[in-house]
Amino acid sequence: MNHHTLTIQANHRPETLERLLRITRHRGFKIESLNMEQDQQNGQLCIEVSVCSERPLKSLEGQIAKLWDVIRVEESNSPSIRQSAYA
């Protein structure tokens, strides 16, 4: 099992979290902890999610980056930042 923490910045839509949860489960990752806050200045969501899986994290990151409302995804403590697939 590999454990990772992702930080995700996303537009605030009622279903944004639902999309994220669905994709995480469906792509074979278990959520170990989750925190979501709204940025008071720009209204965007900042989500921190810790996941574990046998699968490589990259496979989840790529799918999250494809969510239309996601602005960016980065692995906490990792230099690599994945911009939204649409940036």
Place this chain on the structure above:
Amino acid sequence: MTGAEQVISALKQHKITTIFGYPGGTIMPVYDRLLDTDIEHILCRHEQGAAIAAIGYARAAGTTGVCMATSGPGATNLITGLADAMLDSIPLVAITGQVASPLIGTDAFQEVDVLGLSLGCTKHSFLVTDPSELADVLEQAFTIASSGRPGPVLVDITKDALLAEVPQQEIMSMEPVKAPEPEHKHLVSARQLIAESQRPMLYIGGGVVLGQATGELRDFIDATQIPSVTTLKALGTVPYCSPYYLGMLGMHGNQAANHAIQQCDLLVVIGARFDDRVTGKLAEFAPNAKVIHLDIDAAEIGKFREVSVPMRGDLRQLLPHLTLNNLQLNEWQQQVAELKQQYAWRYDHPGERIYAPLLLRQLSDRVCDKTIITTDVGQHQMWAAQHMQPAHPQNFISSSGLGTMGYGLPAAIGAKEARPEDPVVLITGDGSFMMNVQEMATLKRRKLPVKILLLDNQRLGMVKQWQELFFEERYSETDLSDNPDFVTMARAFDIPGRTITTKSEVPAAIEDLLTSSGSYLLHVRISEQDNVWPLVPPGAANHKMLEGNS
């Protein structure tokens, strides 16, 4: 202007001339406004038919398809179509009515959480309760559906939003999402790998079609003369006369295609995604090859297979960058040509009964280059993929990723609406045909000349084949020997037809099918014993193909 008029105006803005759908309570405001427009609405007889017809339209025309349905059961009936478009990356905009916003979450009549249902089967989806958001949402929907890797987008609109007055809004066209430019270092490495390779192969997928890069691909092949194989979705991208084109690879692919891939030292993957039906046992797929992967979708690159050079971008831009002349591949080309000859399809078949592969080859030789083939799902689909030779990928329309039985007839309707001048032939099976058989009423209403070739083995043949091979011949629920009389049934929809059972009847029957003035059903009785060969058994590597004795 009402919300419903806003919907119409967005369709016009996107030059949508034809949509497919089925009315009902919550979507009625839009249907009312449709009466006053010149947008052609095709009433299918099931929302699944409407969604798949829109897919057929999109695939035949190379544009975005649009379908529409009401809330509740109308919307749930669309879901299979959305999933099909999702797995095959088809640009589709689905518009559904929803109960009025105060009723959402109250278990109102025909209320279903369609947004929730859409999450797993759309590229994106919207619920619009505020009419002032409509214009912007619809603009986004069309942009998302068609840009990057295309896909289905659902817009669920509450009835109060459709009825509300909204100020006329200037719709701001969204910039299409730009594909990234290829990185110089990757271009250099990719060119170097191609130049150094002794045994390169092109593994070509549907991304070429979706990226409208067939022309660039053909130029690339002409210049490099690298041998190639295609997936089901890319059939028709490479001309069949190309000397080193080996046809479809994978579970029911041509043996030559699978063997060549296993032997190559460089795999240039162009808009393909290492689907399990293509790779067989992944760990043994092209085991000695380095990989250059070209795709618009970053998430596909490296998903299953380590790549030497990732190339994310627009295939139309990428392919010319990789074009090298004067590759010295003679020895490899020679080997490929020998494989091609060794494993060429054979059509000798004893006895008088009709042999589907031979019939399809005869049909393929007889149709013109503009003919669009649609298929259903099963053995007949694989035979069509093996033996039909479409001149262009937009002329072979088959449910690939989802394998949706019932796809062929509505897809043929959509294709015919998109390209009324071009002949459309549906190749279907007796199981699949019954799954959207109600769409014969749409053929009748629209007087669409769709030619139906029904290969009737009185079985759910593909499942039966697996039961025979992998379940000890225990045939569970695959016997359809009590099928209806298909010719009589077609006649009820004003579709003439006939039944044939012997080889000698085939040429004249094909002639009748193709030259009849309207729709026509050619009902072909084939043996339930004929199986699709070759076959890579589940879990095996692609070079371990089984060959039947037929």
